[in-house]
Amino acid sequence: MEHTTKRRGNILILSLLEDLTFHKNDELGSLLHRTLRDNNVDLIVDMTQVQHVDSTLSGHFVAARRECELKRRQFGLANVPDIALKVLHTGGADHQIHVYGSTEEAIADISDRSHGTQKRRLVMDIKCGHDDCVYFTYGKGGGMIHTACEYPYQDDITNGPTCKCYKPDWQQIQENLPIGPSPFRNAKKKSLYEVRDKVAQQETQKKSRESQAVAEVDAVNPGETYQPEEEFEAVAARLEDPNLVPKIAKAVDRRSNRETNSSEVEAMTPSLLSDDPFAVDNFPSSTEPRPEPKADIPTPEEPPVAVVPPAPPKAPVPEPPPQPKREPADTPDQVVRKFVQAWNEGDFQKEYQSLSARNRAFSESDYVARRQSLRADQKKKFGGKTSLQEVARVDSCAIEGIHATVEITRVDRTPAGANCYGQHYHLVLEEGFWKIQRSEDGEPRKNPIKPQKGRVMKASDFLGRTKPS
Incomplete structure (x- = not known):
């Protein structure tokens, strides 16, 4: 089912882009359930683009409202057409679901109801233009809806474009990034035959270019042809020149910087006995008699070499014992208990560190x-x-792989009275520590903690009562 989502602080706006016909009925129920499961925020369904609805529409909206109540969240409909209002009235759901005339009105009213009795601190008529900021919202003033911070x-x-409080909603920006078509989708795989034909074609083009260059040279000099044999014959003729040796024999004495003639060079060299430079007569050592071999002189017997026994084999290096599997420092129920009691101590850093990194909507400083x-x-x-927040009882704790669920009975004590209700926590194992992924509030329960006996009451315990005279 076609739809779009947009975040506005802790409120998610679900815009329906199709008519809610009978065939889209099941898809609407699945869409609402999936949206509430994945996002633990208040939900507004925008029906601006809806023109036709089915008569069984009201059941899905009532179920979504009940699911929001279990999570202590708000639910509402905005820009509802007249035909949808008639269907809600016929199904008896118009008095159960809040219906608003515009999305801005829904954001203002739901934000006020989410804060309960505490009044929101707003700056009206904001003019910064940062409608993608996490602090941008709408508020009621003078019977009208105003932009607020x-x-x-x-x-x-x-209250200007250079405000210091601007903080873009990166999660919404990431969701709005366009996903273009993949360049590899429906692409034809290259064949080895195509590569072979391409290489052969390149070789043919190279040879044709070389032959064309030779033809251009022949066209410039039509009577001359290049013959490498003639070049080698010319070099051999220069080497056989008889005047080449006297030219090379001219030497230069580098020490005295004096040139010597070839005759002086010939006088310095000894005369050879034979014209053949490689003859045996030109080597005197070959004509001298060979020396007689000397008699064998008995050598003294060498002392026997001591046989060194082989070194004993090295002792095997003991392998380190296998490291035991690292267990988390705290169990899931202990993490939940510390998270709940951190409010009493004012240790909000501990609360933030107990949350999963993937479900942190704010930075640590903003959260604190x-x-x-x-x-x-x-x-x-x-x-x-x-x-004062207190875990009265841990009802259940189940671990499945890297996921865990904990159910507790929680008691919130205020000067106005105590509130006891069930609470469900979903945890995930991150880097060896259990982190809280999301929590859901359950039904009201009876306080299982019994009051102390023989306690001394203080005057502060009777807050709101008059002292008897």
Whole structure:
């Protein structure tokens, strides 16, 4: 089913580009389920391009709303045509699903409801033009919808194109990158015969160019032909010249820088006994008698050589024992317990390090700043106190390869009361450590922690009550 997705902070806008006919009914249900499973954010379905709908449409939207409620997320429809409104009314789903007239109105209302009783801190009528920023949103003011910025440090907002709070949503930019056709798709594989024919064709062209060059030379000198035998005969005739030896015999004494004639050179050389330079008479050593062989002089007997026994074989080097398989430092349930209790200590770096690298929507500094801002708002609301998070019970912990699931019963204690509910965590093994990939909130539960007996109550425990007179 054709669709597009666009992120707006923690809200995902799903735009449907086809009519919701009977044949697209199952595809719509699969699309909504897959989108909610892969993205743990609030969802808005934009129906601007939808003109015709099927009468069984409302069931898929109701199921998507219930799935969002299990994850404590918001769900809504925007730009719904009149025919779809009639189908929702007929199916009894118009009072269960929030319907908005525009996408901007849906973003503003869902963002307000996601913050609960805490009012969003916004800068209205933003003019920076950075609509791809993670802090860009919409807000309500004076009965109208305005563009706004949700950057936590409002003093740094200059409301211009050079604002310091600009942070593009790289995940959305990566999803919008066009995927062009592959140059190797439907490409014909080259054959060895084609390569052979190409090489033969190149050789033929080379020979034709050489023959053409020779023909051009013959055309310039038609009476002359190149014969290499004549060149070798001319060189041999120059070597047989009798005047060549006296010319070479002229020597130069480099020390005195004096030239000597060939006669002086001949006087310095001894006369040969035979005209043949290789005759035996020209070598005196061959005419002298050979010396008689000397008598064998007895040599003293050499002492027997001591036989050195062979060295013993080297002891085999013991192989190092096999290293035991490295186990993660903490089990999945311990990672979840530390993640939940990190809020009480204010250690938000530990929270960030417990998250999977592939599911981190913000940098560590932005994440810590957001958590500190939320903690400051709670202190301001509850008179210097914050909520306490506690893992009341670990219901189940299952490990399958590099994936693990943990189910806990969580208790959030606030000055207004305690809230107990189930929570499911999905973890993945990254570089030898268990990291939290996503979490889902379950149904409300009964608090399994029994109150302490014989405890002393303090005045701060009766927050909101009047002291009896």
